[in-house]
Amino acid sequence: MIDKYSGDALRFWAAGSKLGDDLPFQEKDLVTGIKMSTKLWNASRFAITMLKDYHLEKPSFLANHHLTATDTGGMLLIDRWLLCKLHKLIKECTESFDKYEYVKTKAEVEKFFWHTLCDNYIEIVKTRLYNAEKYGVAVTTSGRYALYQAISTVLKMLAPIMPYITESVYQLYFAKMEKKQSIHHESWPSCDDRLIDETVEQTGDLFVDVLSTVRKYKSENDKALNWPVAELVIECSDADKKTLSAMLDDLKNATTSSQITFGVGNIACSEHSVRVKIVLGEKKEKND
Structure with a gap:
């Protein structure tokens, strides 16, 4: 063996x-x-x-x-x-x-x-x-x-x-x-x-939640994980918006998003919870 x-x-x-x-x-x-x-x-x-x-x-x-x-x-x-x-x-x-x-x-x-x-x-x-x-x-x-x-x-x-x-x-x-x-x-x-910082951990976990949601959406729509996202709208509490905004570059890169905005839903989000709206983009063809 x-x-x-x-x-x-x-x-x-x-x-x-x-x-x-x-x-x-x-x-x-x-x-x-x-x-x-x-x-x-x-x-x-x-x-x-x-x-x-x-x-x-x-x-x-x-x-x-x-x-x-x-x-x-x-x-x-x-x-x-x-x-x-x-x-x-x-x-x-x-x-x-x-x-x-x-x-x-x-x-x-x-x-x-x-x-x-x-x-x-x-x-x-x-x-x-x-x-x-x-x-x-x-x-x-x-x-x-x-x-x-x-x-x-x-x-x-x-x-x-x-x-x-x-x-x-x-x-x-x-x-x-x-x-x-x-x-x-x-x-x-x-x-x-x-x-070891609980607030930092919760914020990072929220980031991963957004990333996981985008990955799942792409998979359900038969798209590769590197498929471009034209717009990503995140609904979350004001406190989470502030901390997620500090990670915007990494979030854009990880989700392959051209634009990320923070929206306001009809129902207020509790702290450390998030709702995501995804608009897929078009994949550019490589020139020969």
Whole structure:
């Protein structure tokens, strides 16, 4: 089984059961571990291309944690949202590992990696990070810092479970940046409680709700996710409008929208809820 699927796939499967519990074996279960290894490799390599010119610069935000959701201190809200989710993950998984509850750690890291990081965050920031000259140093540094922290932390947290693929990814880029010979010489990540902000998390979740609604609408209308949106109208509370407005560039990029406006519905929206109206555009044909 190890020759066919790899030691990492077997360890990933084994980490899905509590110590002392019976674990029925089906060969197809090892495919999940292979998929995780492949996704970790591909997503990390993709992220590294966006970190090409990054030299561990830190946003000015990190020097001042007495900020509101609209006073960003040089760090964009969606980047702070990722760091908030990341440090909540570190806190939860540290507590789980301290109790030898590695099953919870595996499940939570897997969920964060697939959904928060790959499905959402990377897709949200890739346009900004690929166009550093357009968006400027501060905005680019904000995203690169958050992305670097997320990828490197996921690798460190998965290293005890998947030691081989995490080492391979680490040697691609992070060993040089961290100045360590191996990921297994790294310390377990530590949680910074100051980066956990409920308001920032709720605002970022609202952003993802809008993005998910647009994705679903395109899918239901048999359109690719990169199909242009001519107009996106968002109905939400005044407070949410203020914070979503601070993320307008990322929202336009992620939803491929030409125009985003904030409308007023007949029924007032409660805080942290949103209604969306979508007008699809026309896809321009490429000239030969």
